[in-house]
Amino acid sequence: MMKDIAYYMNLPYTVEIKPERDDSGIYFFAKIVELSGCHADGRTSVEAVQALEEVKRAYIEVKIELGGEIPEPGKMPSGQMLLRMPPSLHKLLIDTAAREKVSANQLAVVRLAQSLGLPGGVQKVHS
Template identity: 30%
Template sequence: MSMNELKIPRVEPTYPFEAYTHIVEPLSEEDGGGYVITFPDLPGCMSDGETIDEAIANGRDAFSAWVSARVHQGKPIPKPTKHGEAAEPVRLMQRLPRSLHANLVARAKAEGTSLNTLVTMLLAEGLGRREHHA
């Protein structure tokens, strides 16, 4: 550890990682590729990874470090924002053309993630783009 590094004790967060909205988006090739994960409720808390699953795993570590640093600084930890009444995951059933399903399955396999995670990421990304342009 260098003289400029500070050892901050790990703090157990009041709310778990899963309680906070996190957004996983692809990074452009010029930004190094892979995926970035951000937390709208936690300013500056972010991480990345080569795959969606790796970005989420790294996001868990970033979340824990972010909470510990905030507590160390004496700053409050924001409560998770509730979006509507659905704080728990919900099941969505959607009919798809076979060709679209096949493309999604192939892309999920190529990216090393589950079909469910890929579809969730694509929906969140599309919604984010639409909200940004609205």
């Protein structure tokens, strides 16, 4: 199969967007994790993503033209894992979840995401 610009543009690359602040105020910085140096910014997150799509196209076009390697996104894990913990921690998790009226699984996912800097369990955006 010939891997052309359309092939790469349609791959589910991981896009990270975060607000930044400088002397002129708040703006949004967006990057494609798998494509080193492929990033853009905008006054809004939508503008940043739109600009990123243009940068991604130019990035891929140059790589194709020069015969450079174009990384592809890796296969996503299933989202399931077996987790072992001390019984006392398991009880604390279950009791806390019951007080918050959520499942222990939901509480664990949210708290893990928060500890990794993803507020409220928000996931990364895929383009």
